[in-house]
Amino acid sequence: MKYSVGETKQIIYKKNIQNFNDLGGASMYEYKIFSDDNLNSDQQDVLEKLSEIDKKYSLEEFIPKEITSLGLEKKEFEAPTDEEVRLQAENLLESEKENGLKKIQDNYDSKFSSLDSKTLGIEEDRNQDVEKVFSDYANSLRKATNSSIKQGISRSSIFNEAVNAIEGTKNSELSKIEENFKKEVTKLENEREILQKQKDNALESFDISYAVKLENKISNLNKEIAKQQEEILKYNKNVDKLEEENRLKQEKENLLEQNRIEKRNKELLAEKQKLGDIGFTNQMLKERFDVVKDYLMKLPKDKALNELNKDKSYEQLLGNYYPAIVVQMMKREG
Secondary structure (H helix, E strand, C coil): CCCCHHHHHHHHHHHHHHHHHHHCCCCCCCCCCCCCCCCCHHHHHHHHHHHHHHHHCCCCCCCCCCCCCCCCCCCCCCCCCHHHHHHHHHHHHHHHHHHHHHHHHHHHHHHHHHHHHHHHHHHHHHHHHHHHHHHHHHHHHHHHHHHHHHHCCCCCHHHHHHHHHHHHHHHHHHHHHHHHHHHHHHHHHHHHHHHHHHHHHHHHHHHHHHHHHHHHHHHHHHHHHHHHHHHHHHHHHHHHHHHHHHHHHHHHHHHHHHHHHHHHHHHHHHHHHHHHHHHHHHHHHHHHHHHHHHHHCCCCHHHHHHHHHCCCHHHHHHHHHHHHHHHHHHHCCC
């Protein structure tokens, strides 16, 4: 397996730390000086202090913390198409449009209905006038006939002239009635044409007004859409900013920790070089010795000696300081 330059350096770095800790530093291991798992506070204190000594005399390995995300989710927004915006605007104005058209339609339906009523009225008037003319005609003809019979002139030219005069009156009256009727019909038709133009103009004006309102509604909807897009864009940019700040913060923390470890390891190596391997090890063992001694002095003499002699764990822990701790415990009183 081939390693990159960075991976090779990391492998060498870890191996150097392991070699230092195994050969000259403190081996980090789980102490077995106490066989009972239920430790009292003094025993726990001893183990904690021994662990701190091991750390003090061991090189640290820098293991960078994994860069984690804040877990912020970006928002998505799919803007509607122009056709969808127009349809939405039309739906919003639908009720207003229907009411406006209905108002115009109802207004002119009423006016056209009035004209229709007037048309029926003049037709009825004409029919009544025509009936009266024919009624008057019949009465006049009957009177003329009865009179001519009484006078014995029913077959004379006088009677014929009288009949012609009655017929002429009838035709003249009918002509006047028809002429007046046509005038009234023409007048109503003109009024209907004017009314239709007024209705057409009203509908055209409404269409223009509606078109303006529709365009304004579309414009307002587009402004709202643009505002939403801007807000989401701003939010997503802030998410990117926060995530980047979080990443840089963690990288900085890793760098500071790496620098601290490198500085501390450098100081430890310098101290070992200054003291030499033996002096460095003896200094560490002396600190272990002091911790163990403080603990054993709290125990009765016989119990302290039994603790030291129960197995090889204290001898392994204290090295060449083990005989000294045994002698001190043997010389102590009670």
